[in-house]
Amino acid sequence: MDKFGFPEFLFLLQGLKWTVLLTIISFVGGGIIGLVIALARVSPVKTIQRAATAYIALFQGTPLLMQLFVIYYGLALMSFNIDAWVAVSIAYTAHASAFLGDIWRGAIQSLPKGQIEASNALALGYVSRMRDIVLPQALKISLPATIGFAVQLTKGTSLAAIVGFVELARAGQIVSNLIFQPLLVFGVVGAIYFFICWPMSILGSHLERKLSLGY
Amino acid sequence: MPTEKQLSVSDNEVLIELKKINKWYGGFHALKNVDLTVRKGERIVLCGPSGSGKSTLIRCINHLEEIKDGSIRVAGQEIDKAAKSIETVRREVGMVFQSFNLFPHLKIIDNCTLALRRVKGIPRLEAEEFARKYLDRVHILEQADKYPAQLSGGQQQRVAIARALCMEPKVMLFDEPTSALDPEMVKEVLDTMIGLAEDGMTMICVTHEMGFARQVGHRILFMADGEILEETTPEAFFKNPQHDRAKAFLGEILAHH
Secondary structure: OOOHHHHOOOHHHHHHHHHHHHHHHHHHHHHHHHHHHHHHHHOOOHHHHHHHHHHHHHHOOOHHHHHHHHHHHHHHHHHOOOHHHHHHHHHHHHHHHHHHHHHHHHHHHHOOOOHHHHHOOOOHHEEEEEEEHHHHHHHHHHHHHHHHHHHHHHHHHHHHHHHHOOOHOOOOOOOHHHHHHHHHHHHHHHHHHHHHHHHHHHHHHHHHHHHOOHH | OHHHHHHHHHHOOOEEEEEEEEEEEEEEEEEEEEEEOOOOOOOOEEOOOOOHHHHHHHHHHHOOOOOOOEEEOOOEEOOOOHHHHHHHHHEEEEEEEEOOOOOOOHHHHHHHHHHHHHHHOOOOOHHHHHHHHHHHHHOOOOOOOOOHHOOOHHHHHHHHHHHHHHHOOOOEEEEEEOOOOOOHHHHHHHHHHHHHHHHOOEEEEEEOOOHHEEEEOOEEEEEEOOEOOOOOOOHHHHOOOOHHHHHHHHOOOOOHO
């Protein structure tokens, strides 16, 4: 077996499947928790605000690799017998939530103060103020940064190989070790990443343009 | 000598009562023991040099600014620490800002219906009917489906007035509503405000539009350094200002017109 044929390509696509799944899980999970973090970060309650700041600092200030180790091996040591899948999902969700939370926090704080004042003057409550006024505008402002992060996240899932998770990059390594053609194999792997991430960037600028026509 | 305008409201119920309001920004004493009573149907013009506390004063009425001490009572509701009291007051008080503060991501009609739906729980269709009534009143109904950025400054400010009116407030606060407008748009906003005045709306206006003050104001309050220095009818204020600060201020204002 020394040729890069269809079975090898299929094997890479298997890896791609896990890459995409892990990206989706961590982006959705990270998005939900990140929203909570962003709201906590701009909360008027000082304790909540500090807790969110600490959370962001912790996950932004330590390497993702270390977070993966701690969660994968750490939980195992505490005799939680968890699957590699669950471990990397938790680690990436925490990672994504800290970054998305901070991106959205910045966007929320960049809104003109008059928007909050007008909502208050109209007697809108917290839920309506956030849902109807603050978040729609903040998410729009943060769209480029959010999509940029999603692209980073997609590529960043390759780190999960370190705890034995066979995603696209790891699949490439396995195939390369079998057929001794690293240039070809990693070339193909790189091209696959590119054709996943590039459309995301295009979608990002497209959405940006479309939304900016709104007003 | 009270004028005819004054007599017509002097027996009305008290809508707003501020007692010994004090407000600090750090070490800066922004409002010093300010008292103010406003009766139903009364139209009050607040003027004074910049930094005198006039905007701060009206922003205390609907608790956009927190006071250090004193008491605020609006339409029978005293503002206390409870969020409920603040909401009750805000439902009775409409506010128009210098920079309009329309919601840029919502159409004009949605800007007007949002609080009706979220605060008063009125169904969308009914709320829209309501909003159209008030948009028509400020002569801007044909723009209902546009976004704020598609409108001129004067049009945006009229939408802001309609948005506040939709809540059917007992009193309207205007915080320098024409200061951010190009000169040719000032008149359309002032005309809208005069229309409101003619309909008997209780109004407190921070403004330097002295013609407007003279035409609609029952009382004019001159503020400087966080205090109300002069409180009289517009006629008396313009003809015969008492305080030196008021004379200097009028000199500056009138030199521009």
